[in-house]
Amino acid sequence: MTSVKGKAPNRRTVKARETRTRMLDAARQLFVERGYGATTLADVAEAAGVAVQTIYFTFGNKRSLFKEMVDVTIAGDDEPVATMDRDWFRAGIDAPTAPEHLLAHVAGSARVLERVAPIVRTVEQAAGSDPEISGLWPDADPRYTVQSTAARSLMAKPGARPGVSAADAADVLYSILSPELYLLFVRDRGWSPERFEGWAVSTLRAQLCAEN
Structure with missing residues (x-):
């Protein structure tokens, strides 16, 4: 994805986006397999290969992660x-x-x-x-x-x-x-x-x- 000014995103931005996608994919799989109530943020972090603090920093809480997962699933991407x-x-x-x-x-x-x-x-x-x-x-x-x-x-x-x-x-x-x-x-x-x-x-x- 290019930025607003047309410049290619730097490596850090690309890595952050890849990590975000990995967390959302892990959340989707676990929420579907285990259900919302039985899935913890620690579970998602482990499945995504990140620290649980990364989940909190990126999404804030479990409800926000769930909403983002649903919205991205509907849209097919994370573009706003x-x-x-x-x-x-x-x-x-x-x-x-x-x-x-x-x-x-x-x-x-x-x-x-x-x-x-x-x-x-x-x-x-x-x-x-x-x-x-x-x-x-x-x-x-x-x-x-x-x-x-x-x-x-x-x-x-x-x-x-x-x-x-x-x-x-x-x-x-x-x-x-x-x-x-x-x-x-x-x-x-x-x-x-x-x-x-x-x-x-x-x-x-x-x-x-x-x-x-």
């Missing part, structure tokens, strides 16, 4: 770029027609679902054991916010299905592109991620796009 500012989301927003928007949106959402699906139960269990976990994300349901924004844009474009409101479209996107449904098909029923993506495109096109 919100979901709706990501290239895949903007590609849909910038698409000229509803079918093109839908294709780009499902493709991007499918990549997110592949990353997020393994931690869904971990997040639910963590929120159940620690009430403050849910408060780490100020938006009550950030996933719905993303789908609602996409729906308003999509349904205002040529090729959108007449009579379908943006609110209804948001509900459909939110349901079809949910981690729960993804897990049902891919994990429980053995579908490939590619098959799920194709099914999601055809199903959403039938619901949200005008008939040709």
Whole structure:
């Protein structure tokens, strides 16, 4: 990654980032395998090959580490770029027609679902054991916010299905592109991620796009 001024990061910066990534990877693995409550920062430090003080210095506490792990898993990297500012989301927003928007949106959402699906139960269990976990994300349901924004844009474009409101479209996107449904098909029923993506495109096109 280059800096704001376009200069390559120095060796110390690169090493710090690699260490941060290693800690997040270790945290993800342990939180999924053992659960949030049973995982200590000492466990994460040992798995990452760092001192526990490094965990505290970098993330502050266990809740902050957990939030960062979830956010990085959703984004796919640790760049400070919100979901709706990501290239895949903007590609849909910038698409000229509803079918093109839908294709780009499902493709991007499918990549997110592949990353997020393994931690869904971990997040639910963590929120159940620690009430403050849910408060780490100020938006009550950030996933719905993303789908609602996409729906308003999509349904205002040529090729959108007449009579379908943006609110209804948001509900459909939110349901079809949910981690729960993804897990049902891919994990429980053995579908490939590619098959799920194709099914999601055809199903959403039938619901949200005008008939040709």
